[in-house]
Amino acid sequence: MKSKIKKIQISGIRSFTGLFKEDPQMLYLTIGEPDLDTPELIKAAAKKALDDNLTHYPPALGIEALRKRIAQYENETFDDDLSIDEIIITNGATEGLILSMWTLLKENTNIVLPTPGYTLYQSQASLSGGEVRLLDTISDNFQIDEDKLRALVDEQTHALILTSPNNPSGEVLTQKSLDAVYRVMLDYPNLHVILDDVYNTFVYEEDLATLRAFKDIRDRLLIVQAFSKSHAMTGWRIGYVIAPSSIIDEMHKLHQNLMAGVSSITQYASIAAFDVDTAYMKADYKKRRDYVYQRLVDMGLEVNKPKGAFYIFPNIEKFNMSSYDFAYQCATEYKVAMIPGIYFGSEGFVRLSYCYAMSDLKEALDRLERFVESLST
Amino acid sequence: MKSKIKKIQISGIRSFTGLFKEDPQMLYLTIGEPDLDTPELIKAAAKKALDDNLTHYPPALGIEALRKRIAQYENETFDDDLSIDEIIITNGATEGLILSMWTLLKENTNIVLPTPGYTLYQSQASLSGGEVRLLDTISDNFQIDEDKLRALVDEQTHALILTSPNNPSGEVLTQKSLDAVYRVMLDYPNLHVILDDVYNTFVYEEDLATLRAFKDIRDRLLIVQAFSKSHAMTGWRIGYVIAPSSIIDEMHKLHQNLMAGVSSITQYASIAAFDVDTAYMKADYKKRRDYVYQRLVDMGLEVNKPKGAFYIFPNIEKFNMSSYDFAYQCATEYKVAMIPGIYFGSEGFVRLSYCYAMSDLKEALDRLERFVESLST
Incomplete structure (x- = not known):
């Protein structure tokens, strides 16, 4: 097992995100984690389990x-x-x-x-x-x-x-x-x-x-x-x-x-x-998806409208940069972090996670838009 | 990995204990688990973490x-x-x-x-x-x-x-x-x-x-x-x-x-x-250790006085039975379950866990004593 562990690396998502942790201005569209908190009903059940020892x-x-x-x-x-x-x-x-x-x-x-x-x-x-x-x-x-x-x-x-x-x-x-x-x-x-x-x-x-x-x-x-x-x-x-x-x-x-x-x-x-109705989460993510998709289209990126989850995966081939260079430059110069497609095994794309607050999404996409404009001129 | 998994077995402690789960009369001295509940201070900190999302x-x-x-x-x-x-x-x-x-x-x-x-x-x-x-x-x-x-x-x-x-x-x-x-x-x-x-x-x-x-x-x-x-x-x-x-x-x-x-x-x-003083647990286990040790000595078993943990490991070699047979017979006939030494790699012993209520310990040791007497006559 020891030799097998040597061959693997820390998750690319985590390590790429970690690169910028000292930068207070950075906005992250990196982690695939709901920004919503755990529903109260579930937390209450945990407290009851504690009370019941x-x-x-x-x-x-x-x-x-x-x-x-x-x-x-x-x-x-x-x-x-x-x-x-x-x-x-x-x-x-x-x-x-x-x-x-x-x-x-x-x-x-x-x-x-x-x-x-x-x-x-x-x-x-x-x-x-x-x-x-x-x-x-x-x-x-x-x-x-x-x-x-x-x-x-x-x-x-x-x-x-x-x-x-x-x-x-x-x-x-x-x-x-x-x-x-x-x-x-x-x-x-x-x-x-x-x-x-x-x-x-x-x-x-x-x-x-x-x-x-x-x-x-x-x-x-x-x-x-x-x-x-x-x-x-x-x-x-x-x-x-x-x-x-x-x-x-x-x-x-x-x-x-x-x-x-x-x-x-x-x-x-x-x-x-199982007693929680999570329809509100789905409605919330759908709203964010629609917003993020339209913004990416408007800034001229080729992108599929996602049918599920909370990720969007625009094509960046036209910029003739590796996905790592694209994401790294965007993060260091325009202060918005996304995950290079190469970490998912595919060049030519970056992943944006849209499970972030709408205000953060808007600001992050404004920054991305300025970066995309800078590359196009 | 698949072939390695094939070669291992479910924990002997768990599977031996599981043999008797349908028997409502059984008393268990099998699992190495405190019967004490988690201290309130720790449970309160968990609730605060839930409240803080x-x-x-x-x-x-x-x-x-x-x-x-x-x-x-x-x-x-x-x-x-x-x-x-x-x-x-x-x-x-x-x-x-x-x-x-x-x-x-x-x-x-x-x-x-x-x-x-x-x-x-x-x-x-x-x-x-x-x-x-x-x-x-x-x-x-x-x-x-x-x-x-x-x-x-x-x-x-x-x-x-x-x-x-x-x-x-x-x-x-x-x-x-x-x-x-x-x-x-x-x-x-x-x-x-x-x-x-x-x-x-x-x-x-x-x-x-x-x-x-x-x-x-x-x-x-x-x-x-x-x-x-x-x-x-x-x-x-x-x-x-x-x-x-x-x-x-x-x-x-x-x-x-x-x-x-x-x-x-x-x-x-x-x-x-780290803010909980666990001295009361140690005092509690020590009292049970002293009681269990003395009972085993009194019933004529060769046993070391444990210096720590919450187990005691009497020698049963004099009965000329495998540790499995000893423990199995004691469980089925006298309704007290212990773990055969062989599950720890050593024949000639059984393990009793004494992190059980004093009343249960007393009854379990009474039963063990009757079993030991039955083997000696």
């Missing part, structure tokens, strides 16, 4: 009442038939992802990661010992092309990660993309798909298509979920994985060896999360 | 205010000179242990584990890829014999774990044991020592000797600590590791990939832990 060891798999509530929600929402044996509580989606990769991958297997994609997937996959194969989706407008996927997949491909809505692009996978993945899965029985579904409550246009609709490959899906984004609970560190019970059993052992369990107080609080 | 992403290394408070405490208590760069906040000691093993070990290295020792060390070491070498301490009254240690150590020995006070024996390492380890470390510059110090506030007789007193090997010590036992916070899942900053940097990367960070609410609450 529910401060003792939780079961490693997670508290049964929470796993039951999750099963109920998932079964209602996705017409599913889950039992609690198919659910493990994790320290955020981050742990859910690495448990998924570690239970699927070993030496001489490989994992396909669509790019652009979340920064941590690559380092987590490296730690798991599997070979990483990148599937570029830029030229397919962030969708999955069946031929390109088939060119990467073989019998040793044990995992593929799908993130819809996507970080960093804000795109959602179309039914056509999912059909392509489904057909490839039929031909490769070793292939499991990890659905990183942490943004799936923030979809602004139509209903979200999901691979979960194909019941005959249901036992090869691992669904990674968290309360972090959906309920503004990033600091609580709680999520879960849904997978066949044979895979959950393996995750259970690993999870116990990694951390014994997830905070009991946080787990009791999360049961209350 | 400190519910957003913490830094992966941990909140600076907590790391500062830890450094202050450790420097005062151990005459040390730590900076916060030498401290990372972890999800309990469990994560601290695996971060330590994973940053020290790789293929073709080995780790020495004294037995009897905590169940999870062996599976964590297996996951790290290092070879496990067991150092039997039974015939040395749970101390480290220099010759036996030297017989196991070579240039590829990168880690040794010391637990004092010990789980399961309740023994503390003497200065003679520590001197032996120190001399071996001088001869093997690759050898790092992981100090699992989670019981170090519960020492009942004299001052606790520590390897930290040897300043010239200070940069090869990794100290794993947690609030779980010392502050009755097992359910909160918070601990920390003290190590040279170059090792903390490696742990930081791994920790970020494992779980992104530890609950911000729990971290803010833990700052208040």
Whole structure:
């Protein structure tokens, strides 16, 4: 393990953001974190857990009442038939992802990661010992092309990660993309798909298509979920994985060896999360999305209107700069920080997170506009 | 990683305890968890963090205010000179242990584990890829014999774990044991020592000797600590590791990939832990220790008086039964559950945890006494 750790780096998002931490003028559009606070109902449930002294060891798999509530929600929402044996509580989606990769991958297997994609997937996959194969989706407008996927997949491909809505692009996978993945899965029985579904409550246009609709490959899906984004609970560190019970059993052992369990107080609080109507969050993000999108269009940038999550991913190819140079120059000279596309595996783009207050968004976009103008003249 | 997970098992303590969960009459002396609740001051600090909406992403290394408070405490208590760069906040000691093993070990290295020792060390070491070498301490009254240690150590020995006070024996390492380890470390510059110090506030007789007193090997010590036992916070899942900053940097990367960070609410609450006087806990455990020890002596068992922690480890060799059979028969026929010594790597003993209410201890020991009598006649 020691040699594997040597090879990975601190998250690019965190380290790039850290470059400017001494600059009091900097405005950040960098971190994918709701600026909204955790809803009162959830905080009240945490306080009740404290008053009830529910401060003792939780079961490693997670508290049964929470796993039951999750099963109920998932079964209602996705017409599913889950039992609690198919659910493990994790320290955020981050742990859910690495448990998924570690239970699927070993030496001489490989994992396909669509790019652009979340920064941590690559380092987590490296730690798991599997070979990483990148599937570029830029030229397919962030969708999955069946031929390109088939060119990467073989019998040793044990995992593929799908993130819809996507970080960093804000795109959602179309039914056509999912059909392509489904057909490839039929031909490769070793292939499991990890659905990183942490943004799936923030979809602004139509209903979200999901691979979960194909019941005959249901036992090869691992669904990674968290309360972090959906309920503004990033600091609580709680999520879960849904997978066949044979895979959950393996995750259970690993999870116990990694951390014994997830905070009991946080787990009791999360049961209350299902009683919170988060429609106001979605409405809020949608308003910000519309504003940010229009501003980027108005300043002449080529950009897709995001269909979900809280990111937007404008194309900056026309400036003939690397995404790092673009973001670095914008930050140092115009005091607005964004994340270079290269940290998501794709040059030619930068990621803006728009989960910031409207006043900050306006000022940050004014600065970006001046930077873009300076490059165009 | 997948193949490594296959080889490990669910914790023996948890699975043995689970065998009897349907039996309403069972009394448990199995789990090493304070029956005391978390002190009010710490719960109040958690509520304040909730009221202050400190519910957003913490830094992966941990909140600076907590790391500062830890450094202050450790420097005062151990005459040390730590900076916060030498401290990372972890999800309990469990994560601290695996971060330590994973940053020290790789293929073709080995780790020495004294037995009897905590169940999870062996599976964590297996996951790290290092070879496990067991150092039997039974015939040395749970101390480290220099010759036996030297017989196991070579240039590829990168880690040794010391637990004092010990789980399961309740023994503390003497200065003679520590001197032996120190001399071996001088001869093997690759050898790092992981100090699992989670019981170090519960020492009942004299001052606790520590390897930290040897300043010239200070940069090869990794100290794993947690609030779980010392502050009755097992359910909160918070601990920390003290190590040279170059090792903390490696742990930081791994920790970020494992779980992104530890609950911000729990971290803010833990700052208040340093303002709690836990002398009442120690006095309470000492009273129970004295009672349990005397009962075991009175029923004719050979047993050391524990010097720390909240376990006692009587010898059961005279009954000519495996520790599993002894514990299983006692549980099924006399309704009191203890942990077989074999789960700590040593036959001929059972572990009783005495962090249970005095009334439960009395009844459980009455039952054990009847079981022992039945075996003796």
